[in-house]
Amino acid sequence: MKPILYTLLLCSAILLTSCKTDYANLPTYSGSRQLQAVIEVPAGNNLQLKYDRKAQEFVKAKNAGKDRVTEFLPYPGNYGFIPSTEVGKEGDGLPILVMAERVEPGTVMEVVPLGILQLETDGELQPIVIAVPARPSERTVDATTLTAFATKYPAAQTILKEWFVNQNKTAKTKFVAWRDEHFADKEIQRWMKL
Incomplete structure (x- = not known):
């Protein structure tokens, strides 16, 4: 009887460790209808991390075979993507920066978008959603609209x-414009996977 119990426990442990969360395909909105953000790079980091959709894990971003490290100031917020969205040539999730205390990679946060920071990089428009946590107790910035933030x-x-x-x-990145929370909502809808 003991060998059977041991085998069952071992099989259960293997199954549990092999289950991975598919962060890219989590719902864009939580059950309580709050926008969700998946954090890849914690606030204050210089090392860039990226969610690998195939391996379903967070890995070091690479550039010419070397780890991508921001040679500027560290990330000013928690950087990641909005799940179940796709933008750009590679189909990455819509980028988001959540202004809050540092959280670990893989954290899924309910957020409120303040607006969009529109950039142009190498001739391609790049929207970045700027947000705060949905829970007021987690906010370091007391604003829920772009006007209040400004x-x-x-x-x-x-x-x-x-x-x-x-x-x-x-x-070659250029600033294009700041867009408000209504524009952000439309952009999120635009890039959601159907």
Whole structure:
């Protein structure tokens, strides 16, 4: 009887460790209808991480075979993507920066979009959703609209714009515009997988 019990426990342990979360295909909105964000790079990191859809794990981003490290200031917020969205040539999730305390890669957060920071990189438009946690107790920024953010934290918009324009020395990134939370909602809908 003991060998059968041991075998069952071992098989259960193997099955549990082989189950991985498919972060890319989580719902865009939670059951409570809040936008979700999957964090890849924690606030304050310089090492860039990326979710590998095939392996279903967070890996170090590479550039010419070397780990991608931001040679500028560390990430000013938790960077990741909105699940079940696809943008760009590679079909990555819509990028999002959540202004909050540092959280670990793989954290799924309910968020409120403040707006979109529109950039142009190498001739291609690049929208980045700027958001805060949906739970007020997790917010470090007391704003839920772009107008409130701009009014209460006028320098923060400039800091974010400058960080994204300058964080990658090899990319030719230009600032295009700030867009409000209504524009962000439309962009999220636009890039959702059907």
